[in-house]
Amino acid sequence: MTLFPAEYDAGLNLLPHDGIVNYYGKIFDAAAAQAYYNALLTGIDWQPDEAIIFGKKIITKRKVAWYGDKPFSYTYSKITKQALPWTDTLLALKQAAEQHSGEQYNSCLLNLYHNGSEGMAWHSDGEKDLKKDGAIGSLSFGAERKFAFKHKQSGETVSVLLEHGSLLVMKGRTQTHWLHRLPPSTRIGTARINLTFRTIIQ
Ligand SMILES: O=C(O)CCC(=O)C(=O)O
Numbered sequence: 001m002t003l004f005p006a007e008y009d010a011g012l013n014l015l016p017h018d019g020i021v022n023y024y025g026k027i028f029d030a031a032a033a034q035a036y037y038n039a040l041l042t043g044i045d046w047q048p049d050e051a052i053i054f055g056k057k058i059i060t061k062r063k064v065a066w067y068g069d070k071p072f073s074y075t076y077s078k079i080t081k082q083a084l085p086w087t088d089t090l091l092a093l094k095q096a097a098e099q100h101s102g103e104q105y106n107s108c109l110l111n112l113y114h115n116g117s118e119g120m121a122w123h124s125d126g127e128k129d130l131k132k133d134g135a136i137g138s139l140s141f142g143a144e145r146k147f148a149f150k151h152k153q154s155g156e157t158v159s160v161l162l163e164h165g166s167l168l169v170m171k172g173r174t175q176t177h178w179l180h181r182l183p184p185s186t187r188i189g190t191a192r193i194n195l196t197f198r199t200i201i202q
């Protein structure tokens, strides 16, 4: 019998086909998760997100930040951003995400949702700067929010609750075949911070 290290035991694939999504649950205890939440809230260079949609520039309430190994440029929604150098907190979180998922990442997109009225619409993370079918490691802190997947052809949906201090990993063909979103939820009055660790092609 082969025993795998507990760090790699993420249980089942949440997707029925055409991709792999593993939810590791809480990888930090409550005290560590709270300390990371506080450190990120104050220590990250949060900026309003900008996007060009139907030729119009919009500015979101949700705030974002982009960090990496190098000042990578990353283009999404027709806006190009330059990565800032890692902070100590982000390096510790990157290491934790890498150890649990058995994957490596060179950059991180952060989102700050002030309350449940802020979310993210259906999309997939298949931008050309990203490694094709590369793993994306997603850490969540703060308010628990639902995260949903929808198959691009069949319309099947799958959802999971992302807990405070939890890790979710999307890999394989997930971005090619599935959309994902963070639905708004007006009942939620507190903030959530999400970090998606990614691999940018160099
Ligand atoms: O907030 C989340 O959990 C997901 C964010 C996301 O999908 C993204 O940044 O591409």
Ligand SMILES: [Fe+2]
Binding pocket: 123, 124, 125, 180
């Ligand atoms: Fe995404």
